[in-house]
Amino acid sequence: MNRKKQMSVIALTVIFALILTACGQKPVTKADDFVLKIGYTGSLCEAPVHMAVEKGFFAEEGLKVELIKLAPGTTFEAVTAGKIDAAFGLLASLMQPLSNGLPIKVTTGLHTGCDKVLVASDSGIKTLADLKGKRIGVPSMTSSPIIFAKRALADAGVGVSEKNMEVEFAVFNASDLPIALKNGSVDALAMNDPTAAVAQKEYGLFTLVDSALTEPYKHQYCCSAFVRDNIASDYPEIAAKYTRAMQKSSAWIQKNQDETAKIQVEKKWVAGDAAFNAEVLKTYNYIPSVKGAYDAFGITAKQLQQVGMLNSSVDVEALHKNSFIFFKDVQDTVQ
Structure with a gap:
């Protein structure tokens, strides 16, 4: 293509974009077509992932998702390999991998207990x-x-x-x-x-x-939502949508444990007896909180270093600060 034709193509592209904007239509961007790959293992307390699908919270946020079933214990490998973009995880189990370079950012706490x-x-x-x-x-x-x-x-x-x-x-x-x-x-x-x-x-x-019932642990968030580093940096709007959907789902579960457990079993997200599972879910606090996760991380990380589960050379304060991302359009707590 000669230079004159190239300039014509560029001009037409700009004009087309301006027309779309003038008509109130947004040009398609990378984020509009992005499909967030979410890993899950099928555990009971992972209910916010399940209900975000079943009750339409991902769809409500306009988020396109692909759910990827993982074997227990393989979530971090899937993140590192780029197989998944986001997941649900136990805060305490994230800390050592994070200190070793696990490429994720925690976005919100989802519940206590388990x-x-x-x-x-x-x-x-x-x-x-x-x-x-x-x-x-x-x-x-x-x-x-x-x-x-x-x-x-x-x-x-x-x-x-x-x-x-x-x-x-x-x-x-x-x-x-x-x-x-x-x-x-x-x-x-x-x-x-x-x-x-x-x-x-x-x-x-x-x-x-x-941890769901005993002081002081029952007040400390154990499970959280997280995204891969590159999602947080390159697609912050996607990461925020994911976080909001997970928060909405968690808050809904807090008020609907019986229905949650019933859906989980009927739709084969988890095995077991729905009535029994519901009683377990009722021992958790499913009021999602960004600050709750942040505070619990700080407490737990210091304790893990004291008992040798985090290397003494780890800068716990830096690890605490660098392991989270905060979004202006995500509420701290949702009830």
């Missing part, structure tokens, strides 16, 4: 301090349950750092943890819902600490 430390009712163990010298079963050494257990144990005066470890942690598949407790392989369990609630009911377990 981790428990359980023992057999006839074990004679009545407090966290009674776990000194005991063996605790966990689903992994980096999971939210072990992080919560270490925090709670440290607060109770039990050593959980590398230099002063007064308990032993042992890894089992989540489905095998109650059996390990029953046959004496471990003395306690650190688990999250819904498997924790199911085990508690089926085996009549005693709760030493519950």
Whole structure:
């Protein structure tokens, strides 16, 4: 194409854009066609993702989404590989990966609760301090349950750092943890819902600490929405829409736990009994809060560094500040 033709094409493009603007129509941009890839694993407390689809909160925001089912424990790999753009995650489990460069920004807290430390009712163990010298079963050494257990144990005066470890942690598949407790392989369990609630009911377990019900943890947000760094920087309007939709969904769940649990089971987002799942959801606070997540992150990150789950060289204040993004058109709290 010669220079004269090139100039003609450019001129026509500009004129066309001006005509569209004059007619009140917005030219198509990259953001208009962008499809946000959202990862999910199918956990019970991930309900804001499920309800944002089922109750139309993503659509209400004009957000085009693709839901991608992930195997448990693979969310961070999917983010790093660019397979997903956004997801739902446990704040405590994000901190170490974030300190190692996980490319995400947290946008809002979604709810409290979901981790428990359980023992057999006839074990004679009545407090966290009674776990000194005991063996605790966990689903992994980096999971939210072990992080919560270490925090709670440290607060109770039990050593959980590398230099002063007064308990032993042992890894089992989540489905095998109650059996390990029953046959004496471990003395306690650190688990999250819904498997924790199911085990508690089926085996009549005693709760030493519950992040949804025990002070001060019940006020601290455990789960959040996040987006990949490049979404936050290149498509801030998309990230804001995602955040608003997740907040609306979470606030709706707070007022409709029974319907939420029913939809989750009927639409096969999660397995289990809807009535039982609803009772578990009712122990959480689904009032979404940006500040709630930010405050909980600061508290938890300092504790994790104290117990050795964050390297001593990590600048916790910088990690705290750099792990979040704030949008002017996203409310701090939605009820």
